[in-house]
Amino acid sequence: MQELVLYSRNQLALRNGQDREEIWVAYKGLIYDMTQSRLWRNGKHYEHWAGQDLTEELSAAPHSEIVFEKFTPIGRLK
Numbered sequence: 001m002q003e004l005v006l007y008s009r010n011q012l013a014l015r016n017g018q019d020r021e022e023i024w025v026a027y028k029g030l031i032y033d034m035t036q037s038r039l040w041r042n043g044k045h046y047e048h049w050a051g052q053d054l055t056e057e058l059s060a061a062p063h064s065e066i067v068f069e070k071f072t073p074i075g076r077l078k
């Protein structure tokens with residue numbers, strides 16, 4: 001896999017859709033940029049908040065990880 005920039009949990013937490021423009025979500029160690037997604041507006045996706053690792057939460061979703069397929073990871077979680 002190509003080299004991805006490493007980001008800390010604190011850096012991820014700032015991209016929760018409230019503190020900065022960017023909206024990022026971590027899933028299985030990779031960070032995805034959801035800023036352009038209508039479904040993640042203001043960092044909120046149903047009862048889930050961006051800016052954190054949501055790997056464990058996916059089991060609560062009505063969809064699989066297939067939803068990440070159209071997004072290219074922008075980084076990796078430290």
Ligand code: HEM
Nearest residue numbers: 027037038039046048054055057058060061062063067068
């Ligand atoms: C109560 C929990 C959740 C509900 C009701 C929900 C619902 C939905 C719905 C209806 C969509 C539209 C597309 C589709 O169904 O394929 C979607 C997309 C998506 N969901 Fe969820 N979801 C939930 C939890 C999560 C969690 C925990 C994550 C992250 C691990 C997540 C990540 C995504 C992503 C990345 C998309 C694609 C957004 C886009 O294409 O713009 N979802 N979700």
